[in-house]
Amino acid sequence: MKTIAFIGVGKIGQTIAFNVLTGGYIEEAIIYDIIPELPEKFEHELRHAIASRRLKVDILSTNNLDDVADAGIVVIAAGKPRKAGMSRRDLFIDNAKIMIDLASKLPKKNRGAIYVMVTNPVDMMASVFMKYSGGEYTISTGDHVETMRMRAYIAKKLKIPVTEVNGFVGGEHGEDAVVLWSTVTVKGEKFDETKLGISKSEVEEYVKKIPGEIIRVMGGTIWGPGTIIEEIVRSIVLNENKVMSIAFPHKFEDEIIHISEPVVIGRNIGPSLEALLDEKDRWNFMASMKDFYNVYKENLKQLEEALQQQKA
Numbered sequence: 001m002k003t004i005a006f007i008g009v010g011k012i013g014q015t016i017a018f019n020v021l022t023g024g025y026i027e028e029a030i031i032y033d034i035i036p037e038l039p040e041k042f043e044h045e046l047r048h049a050i051a052s053r054r055l056k057v058d059i060l061s062t063n064n065l066d067d068v069a070d071a072g073i074v075v076i077a078a079g080k081p082r083k084a085g086m087s088r089r090d091l092f093i094d095n096a097k098i099m100i101d102l103a104s105k106l107p108k109k110n111r112g113a114i115y116v117m118v119t120n121p122v123d124m125m126a127s128v129f130m131k132y133s134g135g136e137y138t139i140s141t142g143d144h145v146e147t148m149r150m151r152a153y154i155a156k157k158l159k160i161p162v163t164e165v166n167g168f169v170g171g172e173h174g175e176d177a178v179v180l181w182s183t184v185t186v187k188g189e190k191f192d193e194t195k196l197g198i199s200k201s202e203v204e205e206y207v208k209k210i211p212g213e214i215i216r217v218m219g220g221t222i223w224g225p226g227t228i229i230e231e232i233v234r235s236i237v238l239n240e241n242k243v244m245s246i247a248f249p250h251k252f253e254d255e256i257i258h259i260s261e262p263v264v265i266g267r268n269i270g271p272s273l274e275a276l277l278d279e280k281d282r283w284n285f286m287a288s289m290k291d292f293y294n295v296y297k298e299n300l301k302q303l304e305e306a307l308q309q310q311k312a
Contacts, residue, residue: 002026002027002028002072002237003026003027003028003029003030003070003071003072003073004020004026004028004029004030004071004072004073004074004075004233004237005029005030005031005032005068005071005073005074005075005110005113006029006030006031006032006075006077007032007033007068007074007075007076007077007078007102007106008032008033008076008077008078008079008118008119009031009032009033009038009039009042009077010033010077010081011081011220011222012077012081012118012220012221012222012225012226013033013075013077013078013118014042014226015222015223015225015226015227016075016077016118016225016226016229016230016233017029017031017042017046017075018046018049018226019226019227019229019230020075020230020233020234021046021049021050021055021057021059022049022050022053022055023230023234024053024055025234025237025238026057026237027056027057027058028057028058028059028060029046029057029058029059029060030059030060030061030062030067030068030069030071031043031046031059031060031061031062032061032062032063032064032065032067032068033063033078034063034078035063036063039061039062039063040061042061043059043060043061046059047059065102065105065106066105066109068106068109068110069109069110070109070110071110071113072112072113072114072237073113073114073115073116073233073236073237074106074110074113074114074115074116075116075118075229075233076099076102076115076116076117076118076119076125076129077118077119078098078102078119079091079094079095079098079099079119079120079125080094080095081120081220091120091121092121092124092299092302092303093299093302093303093306095119095120095121095125096124096125096128096299096303097303097306097307098119099119099125099128099129099132100128100132100307102129103128103129103130103131103132103133103134103136104132104133106133106136107133107134107136113136113137114137114138114139114236115129115130115133115136115137115138115139116138116139116140116141116229116232116233116236117129117138117139117140117141117258118141118225118229120174121173121174122140122141122142122173122247123140123142123172123173123247123257123258123259123260123292124258124292124295124296124299125140126138126139126140126247126258127255127256127257127258127296128300128303130249130256130258131255131256135256137249137269138249138258139232139246139247139248139249139258139269140173140246140247140248140258140260141173141225141228141229141232141246141247142173142245142246142247142248142258142259142260143168143169143170143171143172143173143177143245143246143247143260144228144229144231144232144244144245144246144260145173145221145224145225145228145229146169146173146177146207146245147167147168147169147244147245148224148228149169149206149207149210149211149224150167150169150179150184150203150206150207151165151166151167153203153206153207153210154184154186154191154198154203157198158186158196158198160186160187164186164187165184165185165186166183166184166185167179167180167181167183167184167185167191168180168183168184168243168245168261168262169207169245169260170245170259170260170261170262170281170284170285170288171259171260171284171285171288171289171292172247172259172260172288172291172292173247173260174208174211175208176288176291176292177207177208177260177288178204178281178284178285178288179200179203179204179207180245180261180262180277180281180284180285181200181280181281182276182277182278182280182281183262183273183276183277183281231244232244232246232265235265235266236265236266236267239266239267240265240266241264241265241266242264242265242266243262243263243264243265243273244262244263244265245260245261245262245263246260246263246265246269247259247260248263248269248270248272250289252289252290252293253293255293255296255297257289257292257293257296259285259288259289259292261273261274261277261285262274262276
């Protein structure tokens with residue numbers, strides 16, 4: 001699994017590719033985007049950076065999707081980005097159309113690949129891609145980003161190293177994510193609001209609101225997600241078997257949906273740590289899954305209508 005493809009190299013796609021390719025564990029990379037010259041010029045930038053690290057990585061840049069072949073991992077960051085004032089779900093129909101197109105083409109030349117979804121709304125895009133690709137194994141980067149935001153905020157507030165904070169965020173990536181408090185520890189002890197002087201509601205509010213604030217001021221969330229998502233790729237390629245909260249396929253009623261929970265990440269995805277959650281966290285997780293399913297089904301209905309109108 002030494003060849004990786006990056007589909008879409010806008011700001012977040014570039015940041016992920018840079019972090020992965022300067023990590024020293026990838027031998028071949030394919031850089032694809034529809035914008036003329038962008039993959040080629042980005043390849044030059046990557047080669048300059050890789051030269052300074054004294055690494056050997058073969059890079060192919062292309063505007064032709066047919067050139068994306070024999071990849072073990074395909075990272076998909078193509079699509080419209082979230083802008084200030086937008087919900088991730090606002091992007092569903094436009095980006096779902098892109099996923100359907102990619103799902104009809106990529107699997108033909110990348111048999112057995114793991115598809116890592118980055119495009120927002122990321123969990124729903126993973127579900128769309130897997131559905132329309134005929135079941136190609138797809139994961140979403142899910143709540144690994146929220147998990148790191150949660151840990152970083154607690155560490156900052158308590159003025160302690162972030163390595164002293166553990167725990168996970170689950171559910172749907174974004175505004176509906178839920179902190180799984182039964183997993184959260186500080187210096188090895190269960191999170192105690194009174195003892196620590198920091199409330200759970202404060203942490204939850206930060207995790208949900210900080211992305212919008214970063215987008216408002218900086219135009220996008222780039223450096224955090226770009227670095228955090230690299231960790232997911234690395235754990236798969238190197239079979240590190242780290243526990244992360246990513247969204248992987250769950251059967252729920254009549255659909256395969258993607259929802260985040262702590263799970264072991266290596267060349268294989270699993271087992272899940274859901275059984276270790278307390279009753280309240282499990283209830284919140286199941287409520288999040290049900291809400292996701294209902295919104296996803298409604299969005300699928302609107303998508304089908306849009307596709308029909310497009311054909312007419």
